[in-house]
Amino acid sequence: MADLNTIIHQPVRLKIMAALKALPPGELLEFVRLKKIVEATEGNLGAHIQTLEEAGYIAVEKDFADNRPRTRIKLSREGRRAFEEYVGYLRGMLGSE
Amino acid sequence: MDLSPGQAAESLKEIERTQRRSVEVHDYANAAPGFVIWGLIWMFGYAGSYLLPNYGFSHGINWLWFGLVVLGITASAVIGRRQHRAQHPGEAARGRGIGARWIASLAAFWVFVIAVMAVMRPVNPAVSGAFIPLVVALVYALFGIWRGLRFLLAGIAVAALTLVGWFWLPEYFLPWMAAVGGGSLVLTGLWLRKV
Numbered sequence: 585m586a587d588l589n590t591i592i593h594q595p596v597r598l599k600i601m602a603a604l605k606a607l608p609p610g611e612l613l614e615f616v617r618l619k620k621i622v623e624a625t626e627g628n629l630g631a632h633i634q635t636l637e638e639a640g641y642i643a644v645e646k647d648f649a650d651n652r653p654r655t656r657i658k659l660s661r662e663g664r665r666a667f668e669e670y671v672g673y674l675r676g677m678l679g680s681e
Numbered sequence: 682m683d684l685s686p687g688q689a690a691e692s693l694k695e696i697e698r699t700q701r702r703s704v705e706v707h708d709y710a711n712a713a714p715g716f717v718i719w720g721l722i723w724m725f726g727y728a729g730s731y732l733l734p735n736y737g738f739s740h741g742i743n744w745l746w747f748g749l750v751v752l753g754i755t756a757s758a759v760i761g762r763r764q765h766r767a768q769h770p771g772e773a774a775r776g777r778g779i780g781a782r783w784i785a786s787l788a789a790f791w792v793f794v795i796a797v798m799a800v801m802r803p804v805n806p807a808v809s810g811a812f813i814p815l816v817v818a819l820v821y822a823l824f825g826i827w828r829g830l831r832f833l834l835a836g837i838a839v840a841a842l843t844l845v846g847w848f849w850l851p852e853y854f855l856p857w858m859a860a861v862g863g864g865s866l867v868l869t870g871l872w873l874r875k876v
Contacts, residue, residue, distance in 0.1 A: 588684055598692065599699045606700035607707060611768045617710065620876070621702050645770075671696065677689035 589670045591639050596624050596632045601667045604642065604659040612645060612656035633657060641666055705829040706876055713873040714760045716835070720866030722753045723814075727859035730806060743806070750791055758783040790820075807847075807854050814843040814862055831876070835869045 592601050599622040604613060619629050636642045641663030645656045659667070684692075729745045762780035794813055803809050818840035825833025842865055846857035 593684075593692070595695070598695060602696040602699035603703035606703040608769075611707075612770070613703075613707075617706055621699065621706055649767075671693070674684075674689040674693050677684060677686050678693075 588673055589666060591635065591641070592667060592670045594632070594635075596622060596628060597636055599624075600629075600632060600636060600657075601641065601659070601663065601670075604657065605664065605667050607659075609664070610658060612658045615655040615657065618657060636663070639663075639666075705831075708828050709831060709873040709876040711761075711764055712832070713870045714764075715757050716866050716870030716873060718756050718760070718870075719753055719817075720863045720868075720870060722749045723863030723866060724859050725749060725863075727810065727855045727863065730810065731855035731859065734806075754784055754787040754791075757787055790816075807851075810855060810858060811843055811847045814839055814858065818843065831869075831873060835866075838865050838869070 592598055600618065603618060603621045607613060615629070615633075619626060622629060624632070633642065633644060637644050641660055643658050643660050645658070647654055647656075726746050726749045730743070733745075758780040761783040765779040794816065797812070798809055803812070818836045820836070821832050821839065822836030825831070825836055839862065842861050843858065846854045846861065850857050
């Protein structure tokens with residue numbers, strides 16, 4: 585059995601990855617919406633997003649919409665694969681895979 | 682790092698909860714503009730039917746409603762396409778497909794409604810004015826059962842308000858539907874945007 589992915593296993597990062605994985609592939613999710621889904625503070629969420637971005641699991645896009653700065657996040661191909669492996673690991677622990 | 686089966690099960694539950702919430706928020710955000718558009722169309726349509734009861738009728742067709750429905754379908758398709766483009770930059774071709782699917786879905790709904798009207802032959806326009814919102818309410822409620830409580834509540838509200846107007850305020854049914862029916866859709870759209 586593969587090792588547990590400790591980057592994804594952290595509770596806030598797990599929620600970020602799960603929220604992004606639920607969307608159609610390649611879909612961008614706004615930071616403000618992700619914050620509501622994950623129920624984390626802005627600073628905390630920002631720090632975990634940076635960790636996931638550095639790991640290559642997510643991509644962050646910054647632009648302007650209606651003259652306001654906007655940050656959007658999407659799951660990378662690498663992140664999608666890592667998350668699927670992580671879920672497989674958990675299921676393996678329960679003997680369901 | 683060691684993980685117990687109990688911790689693994691808890692993590693899987695957390696993933697499921699978060700994914701359900703993510704899909705809900707996604708659906709609410711995408712549906713919000715549609716609720717506002719169709720709420721405004723109901724307002725104009727029902728108000729027009731009340732204030733100008735004979736205006737726009739020709740050969741059994743109510744051109745006021747026909748024009749509003751075409752406008753609503755077009756606006757929904759344009760917004761659906763814009764949303765897709767914003768969420769998937771660089772996928773313009775697929776965005777066109779989303780717009781076409783919106784048009785096809787709404788056209789299918791209206792063809793169904795017109796076919797039912799042709800078979801059932803309502804005795805007066807108010808019957809159609811009550812039937813269509815009840816079908817819309819059913820669609821919202823069914824979608825809500827699977828995809829989000831707020832859609833279910835919107836369906837219940839639209840059905841309840843339609844029936845209240847029909848049974849308790851028959852003389853004012855059309856203005857009631859313009860103000861309360863259309864208004865409730867607009868408010869639902871704004872409520873969904875806030876999620």
